[in-house]
Amino acid sequence: MNLRSGRRQFLQAIAATTVASGTACQNRIDPTPSSSGGASSSGGASSSGGASSSGGASSSGGASSSRGGAGGTDGSASGTASQTTAGTSGSGGSGQPRLTSPLGVALLGLGKYASERLAPALQLTKHCRLKGIVTGTPSKIPTWQAQYGIEEKNVYSYDTMDALLDNPDIHVVYIVTPNHLHAQFAIAAARAKKHVWCEKPMAMTPEQCQSMIDACAENGVKLCIGYRLQHEPNTQTVIGYASARPFGAPQQVDALSGFNGFGPSDADVWRLKKIPGGGSLFDMGVYCINAARHALGEEPIRVSRARQWTERPNLFAEVDEWTEFELEFPSGAVASCRSSFGENIDSLNITCASGSYKLEPFQGYTGVRGAASDGTQFNQTIENQQARQMDDDALAIIEGRDVLVPGQEGQRDVRILLAVQQSAQTGQPVRLA
Ligand code: NDP
Numbered sequence: 001m002n003l004r005s006g007r008r009q010f011l012q013a014i015a016a017t018t019v020a021s022g023t024a025c026q027n028r029i030d031p032t033p034s035s036s037g038g039a040s041s042s043g044g045a046s047s048s049g050g051a052s053s054s055g056g057a058s059s060s061g062g063a064s065s066s067r068g069g070a071g072g073t074d075g076s077a078s079g080t081a082s083q084t085t086a087g088t089s090g091s092g093g094s095g096q097p098r099l100t101s102p103l104g105v106a107l108l109g110l111g112k113y114a115s116e117r118l119a120p121a122l123q124l125t126k127h128c129r130l131k132g133i134v135t136g137t138p139s140k141i142p143t144w145q146a147q148y149g150i151e152e153k154n155v156y157s158y159d160t161m162d163a164l165l166d167n168p169d170i171h172v173v174y175i176v177t178p179n180h181l182h183a184q185f186a187i188a189a190a191r192a193k194k195h196v197w198c199e200k201p202m203a204m205t206p207e208q209c210q211s212m213i214d215a216c217a218e219n220g221v222k223l224c225i226g227y228r229l230q231h232e233p234n235t236q237t238v239i240g241y242a243s244a245r246p247f248g249a250p251q252q253v254d255a256l257s258g259f260n261g262f263g264p265s266d267a268d269v270w271r272l273k274k275i276p277g278g279g280s281l282f283d284m285g286v287y288c289i290n291a292a293r294h295a296l297g298e299e300p301i302r303v304s305r306a307r308q309w310t311e312r313p314n315l316f317a318e319v320d321e322w323t324e325f326e327l328e329f330p331s332g333a334v335a336s337c338r339s340s341f342g343e344n345i346d347s348l349n350i351t352c353a354s355g356s357y358k359l360e361p362f363q364g365y366t367g368v369r370g371a372a373s374d375g376t377q378f379n380q381t382i383e384n385q386q387a388r389q390m391d392d393d394a395l396a397i398i399e400g401r402d403v404l405v406p407g408q409e410g411q412r413d414v415r416i417l418l419a420v421q422q423s424a425q426t427g428q429p430v431r432l433a
Contacts, residue, residue, distance in 0.1 A: 202410025258340025
């Protein structure tokens with residue numbers, strides 16, 4: 001079985017099975033990610049929206065208030081795959097215009113990450129620009145319009161996303177909502193013929209991920225997952241070591257990712273709520289999983305020693321404050337991982353047969369750096385991680401190339417996240433292949 005057919009079989013298998021009954025998969029990471037989706041039909045990426053708000057700042061997009069509900073319960077928007085409209089996005093697809101730089105990006109979900117990181121980064125990018133917003137909070141609209149010069153016709157609510165279909169200014173919708181809402185908004189954006197960038201973790205189940213992959217494939221748009229670190233040069237050096245093996249075979253990975261950032265006033269924050277995607281594992285543990293897979297260049301076959309706990313039960317009554325787990329790989333290598341909302345941890349150590357190397361910090365927004373046991377320094381610098389990520393992804397779309405981090409990549413991590421949860425709940429190891 002070659003890598004590509006193995007990847008296809010793997011995707012078909014996980015679309016049809018649960019974590020607990022995982023089936024055979026390819027265990028080496030394919031160094032040439034494909035951006036095409038699976039072939040099966042899209043299912044229902046179900047997840048309901050949250051509280052609604054009222055008000056009604058309107059625009060041509062009709063940005064009346066709404067939160068968390070892009071159309072029906074299957075996450076569908078009313079735009080259909082069969083509609084074709086001038087100005088729709090898609091590079092090189094049949095009948096679609098070739099795109100030129102810079103692409104227009106609409107940020108969807110104007111929370112902390114969108115406002116503090118992505119919008120400022122979009123002022124630094126060369127191949128994409130902030131042109132639109134999609135929000136459920138009308139009161140945010142004037143500020144964003146004033147700060148970034150966003151035209152009225154490029155302002156949307158979650159209920160008016162189907163109107164994006166007719167907007168030639170917007171080529172990409174970047175989903176930056178709470179985790180459990182990613183799938184429905186990604187599917188709505190794809191049905192409006194917009195390329196989709198989506199934050200991590202991609203979705204709540206492998207089936208939701210597959211629905212996103214399918215929706216993008218069916219609508220001729222690309223899907224990129226916001227793993228900014230895969231675009232970061234020192235991280236890329238470490239990923240390259242997985243195949244170059246300058247210190248022999250990697251044997252052990254230790255990945256720690258967490259921050260001590262919540263207090264009593266945060267009790268209502270979605271990350272602390274018993275909703276899919278809440279808790280430290282989904283927020284921070286996903287960095288450990290992704291880093292371990294790429295540092296080793298292979299796919300884990302088993303999750304073991306998983307446990308989740310809290311040391312501040314008043315604050316973390318509903319979700320894990322800490323999660324620890326091990327991933328076992330076909331080569332015999334083991335990754336020991338810890339995520340936390342209770343301590344500041346941020347390091348990736350790789351121990352090999354004849355040496356070691358590390359990144360610390362490994363997932364910070366700035367200053368990712370490290371060294372190897374032979375003195376090699378990993379000290380390349382870039383201006384802005386998010387700008388690098390978005391420019392890479394925009395250029396891939398413009399040039400019609402495979403994207404660096406396609407939906408299949410996010411899907412693999414989601415499958416492992418669920419296995420970790422299952423292992424912690426049952427106290428038993430969970431096989432992944
Ligand atoms: P916030 O809570 O700060 O913002 C989320 C935004 O989503 C809200 O402001 C709101 O925007 C919108 N939203 C839509 N429906 C709901 C709902 N039911 N409840 C709450 N908000 C809703 O989250 P973050 O910005 O911190 O995180 C957003 C995403 O970005 C997450 O998936 C997270 O994992 C990811 N992230 C990624 C990082 C990275 O480094 N790659 C770093 C930080 C976060 P509006 O009012 O406009 O509707």
